[in-house]
Structures are given as structure tokens and as C-alpha cells.
Amino acid sequence: MSGADRAGGCGGWPLFEVFVRGKRGLNHVHVGSLHAADAEMALHAARNLYTRRNEGVSIWVVRAQDVTASSPDEKDPFFAPSGDKVYRHPTFYPVPDDVPNI
Structure with a gap:
């Protein structure tokens, strides 16, 4: 059940999307949604839910x-x-034979 389902509508509170960065990851990942009266309340609710x-x-x-x-x-x-921007691909550049990986 998502945070939005638990909120039950919440009297017209806006919907917030929640992103969490895990201890091992470098990127924030979308984990769910929830309704809250404002951003601060959404942050606390996200911490508790996710x-x-x-x-x-x-x-x-x-x-x-x-x-x-x-x-x-x-x-x-x-x-x-x-x-069409071939310079963005490594095939555009000559790779020396002694380089194992790019």
C-alpha cells in the first residue's frame, strides 16, 4: 500500500513524490508518493513511511x-x-591496444 493510499485523500492536501538515497547508493530513487499539507510535513511523513x-x-x-x-x-x-552526435560515442575515437576497458 502506497503512502497515497494510506493518506485517504487527506482533505485535498497536495500529492508529493518521495525520493530516497540509500546508504550504498549515490542516486536518489523514487520510492512512492504521499499526501501532506506542506513540504515539511511531507518530509517527516516520508521519513516515517519509507x-x-x-x-x-x-x-x-x-x-x-x-x-x-x-x-x-x-x-x-x-x-x-x-x-547523430557521433563524438559522444567511444567508437569515434581511436583506442590504444594496451587499454583494456573504456
């Missing part, structure tokens, strides 16, 4: 309405412009 076993070292909460994302349906046209 880091009960001390698995996090950092939490981000972001209002869901403030998240802008690309659509998987637009994957090809959205990411296609980077495909």
Missing part, C-alpha cells in the same frame, strides 16, 4: 504537480537528436 529501517541517508519530497517528465510514447523523437 526509511523505517534506517535505509536512507537523504530524502527529497517534490510536489507531484512540479514534476515534468518526458513520455515513454515520445521516446524516439525526444531522444533521437543525440543519436
Whole structure:
């Protein structure tokens, strides 16, 4: 059950997306959503819901309405412009024979 399900609507409180950075990871990972009156309340609720076993070292909460994302349906046209930049790929550069990995 997600934090949003537990909130039960919460009288029109905004929805927040929760990201946690684990002890071993370098990146914040989306772990769920919850409703809260404000960002500070969302941060405390996220800590209680998503880091009960001390698995996090950092939490981000972001209002869901403030998240802008690309659509998987637009994957090809959205990411296609980077495909024609051959200098971004290691095949463009000569690799010395004594270099085992890039």
C-alpha cells in the first residue's frame, strides 16, 4: 500500500513524490508518493513511511504537480537528436591496444 493510499485523500492536501538515497547508493530513487499539507510535513511523513529501517541517508519530497517528465510514447523523437552526435560515442575515437576497458 502506497503512502497515497494510506493518506485517504487527506482533505485535498497536495500529492508529493518521495525520493530516497540509500546508504550504498549515490542516486536518489523514487520510492512512492504521499499526501501532506506542506513540504515539511511531507518530509517527516516520508521519513516515517519509507526509511523505517534506517535505509536512507537523504530524502527529497517534490510536489507531484512540479514534476515534468518526458513520455515513454515520445521516446524516439525526444531522444533521437543525440543519436547523430557521433563524438559522444567511444567508437569515434581511436583506442590504444594496451587499454583494456573504456
